[in-house]
Amino acid sequence: MIITSENFNLEHIAMSGQCFRMNELEKDRYSLVALGKYIELTQLTSDTVEITCDEKEYEEVWKDYFDMGYDYHKVVTSLLKGKDEFLKNAAAYGKGLRILKQDVYETLITFIISQRKSIPAIKTCVEALSRKYGQCKRNIHRNVEYFTFPSPEELSKATKAELREAGLGYRDDYIIKTTDAIVQERIDLKHLQQVSYEESIEILKTLSGVGIKVANCVALFSLHHIEAFPIDVWIDRILNQVYQKKFDINHYSGFAGIVQQYMFYYARYNLKQIG
DNA sequence: AACCAGGCAGAGG
């Protein structure tokens, strides 16, 4: 299955820090475990991507996962035409980034894990949890074994000691409490997917280990509230040092989250000196 | 081998 889009860059998406199970197999070739499935993706040209699935699966699953219905070209061109030099550079560098629509529970848990961890360390933890508590499946197209990310019920079987073994550190209680809240139906993830951005943030913040930053990551990377603007250490440095706290988010109302991703990705890999 | 990582909760002001 070949997808044509001038804003679909696998390297940018894999390195963007929004998903943690998209891995480079070789140059321009990636594996991805998501939504209980496995695919391999190849960047054939700058605007064509091949996915190892049939058209039916693409239409039903991946088209939505990769947010193919949204016009990223419009956002990039408007930033490139704007007068903000930093965002011009960021958009030019990150062109091809997309905001994924990931599984809510997986996004919730992975971003609880993400606090005070580097992206490679997060990936190691997520992989360990999947191997221990996820299901082992085999992809028929590639004949590859993989482990799905555990469901709340599956992860609720984990003991505190086991979570420590998986490298979660002090986040063990956060994972246990948040998973319990879901399994015991004190929070309804389906309902969470139906409410407004503001309401979703309030609900998410009631969970253990979920503050304003993680809540916004869940809102942006799984609930697809693209007005969400997560402020992590990198964005904070940019807002302080590049914009002297004068960045006006309202100038990008409705798609601030996309702007945020360009900023994060550009700074993370090009401006290590501003730390 | 120090240093820091896509922060949070709890305490205290």
Next chain:
DNA sequence: CCTCTGCATGGT
């Protein structure tokens, strides 16, 4: 409302 501190562990 705010600022300050402790936190487990792995990657570089």
